Amino acid sequence: MRVFQYDKTFEGLLTAVFDAYHRHTFPDCLIGEGEPEPLFMTELHRVVTDTEKSGRVWAGLQKKVSGITCNMLMCVWLSEESKRDELMFRYIRKTFDSPRSIELNFADDDVLEVKKLAKKVSKEKHYLLMFVRFQKAADDIYFAPVAPQCNALPLTVHHFKERFAGQKWVIYDTRRHYGYYYDLQTVEEITLEDDTHLLSGKLDEELMAKDEKLFQELWQGYFKSMTIKERINPKLQRQHMPRRFWKYLTEKQ
Numbered sequence: 001m002r003v004f005q006y007d008k009t010f011e012g013l014l015t016a017v018f019d020a021y022h023r024h025t026f027p028d029c030l031i032g033e034g035e036p037e038p039l040f041m042t043e044l045h046r047v048v049t050d051t052e053k054s055g056r057v058w059a060g061l062q063k064k065v066s067g068i069t070c071n072m073l074m075c076v077w078l079s080e081e082s083k084r085d086e087l088m089f090r091y092i093r094k095t096f097d098s099p100r101s102i103e104l105n106f107a108d109d110d111v112l113e114v115k116k117l118a119k120k121v122s123k124e125k126h127y128l129l130m131f132v133r134f135q136k137a138a139d140d141i142y143f144a145p146v147a148p149q150c151n152a153l154p155l156t157v158h159h160f161k162e163r164f165a166g167q168k169w170v171i172y173d174t175r176r177h178y179g180y181y182y183d184l185q186t187v188e189e190i191t192l193e194d195d196t197h198l199l200s201g202k203l204d205e206e207l208m209a210k211d212e213k214l215f216q217e218l219w220q221g222y223f224k225s226m227t228i229k230e231r232i233n234p235k236l237q238r239q240h241m242p243r244r245f246w247k248y249l250t251e252k253q
Contacts, residue, residue, distance in 0.1 A: 001028045001040045006047035008032040010077050013085050014054035016047045017092050026093065030085050057092070064095050069103050072118035078151040079117045087113055124152040129159060131245040134169060135202065135216075136209040142169040145198040146248065151176060161187055174198050201247035216250045223251035 004020070004027035006012040013030075020026045023045070029038055037044065062070055073091070076084055090110050094102050106112045127148070134142035142164070146153065153173050157180050160171060164182070172179030174195055181190045197204055205213065246252040 001038055002043045002045070003027060003029045003031060003038060003041050004045050004047055005031050005033060005035075007049055008085070009049060010074075011051060011054040012047060012049040013077075013088060014057040015049050017057050017089060018050075018053040019045065019047055020089075020093075021096070027089070030089060061092065061095065065101060065103055072114055075118040075121035075155070076114055078154065079121050080150050081117060084117065087117075121150050121152055121155070124148045124150050125155040127242065127245065128152055128156050131241070131248060132156075132160075132171065133248050133250055134164075136212040137203060137207055138209050140168065140209065142167055143203060144169070144171045144248070145174050145201055146171060147173065147175040147244075149244075153180070157187055172198060202253075216253075219250050220253065 002025060004016050006016050016027070016030065025043075025045075027045070029041075031037065058070075061073075073088060076088055087110060091102075091114050094108070094110065102108060102111055104111075106115065128146060132144045132146060134144045137143050151173075153171065153176075156171070160169065160180075161182055166184070168181075168183055170179055170181045170190070172190075172192065172195065177195060178189060178191050180187050192198075203212075241249075
């Protein structure tokens, strides 16, 4: 069994594709650094991530497939599903080796699986766009904790930068312990030393701006007054507004 070992990054995976074609040998298995080696391994190649190599592979993909498919591959990577890297490796290899596009060949299991995973991540992205609720902190920064099922937060950054360009904000993924901070000019990735107090989905009251609690109460009152009790349908509500997002919604507190 031929094994490629890499650093479990997207650039590292693309570098592995470059190395495979350069060496004219293709892996039967991909493993990360520090992971146990397969029992029947016959050859191990350690991939050194190289941005030039990964860039060449990505540029080659963009010539072979549409921008939509490139976005789908990014979504598959962000899905965090096990063996997603091997799925992507097979898909990329088939793309380069085929004389015609494989994008719509859904009879191929790998093409179909890429489509399914990309759709799953895209759905989670749209949930974030719908259910992110900002809370104003005492330092006038708007803060929103989230915990998506897959790593969909990077797909939403451009939207929030354009939509809330006039205010400083932080969106923080409490499950993966990182987030993004916008300072009115640029967006940068951040991590917090201690984010356990964010697991409840709300800022501590001492961290809130003086008027934040009032605005939350006003919004809850508006939501309650607009509700028609006779038309409450909890099952339909959970279908369109998954319960796992409720702790982040002011109106559901």
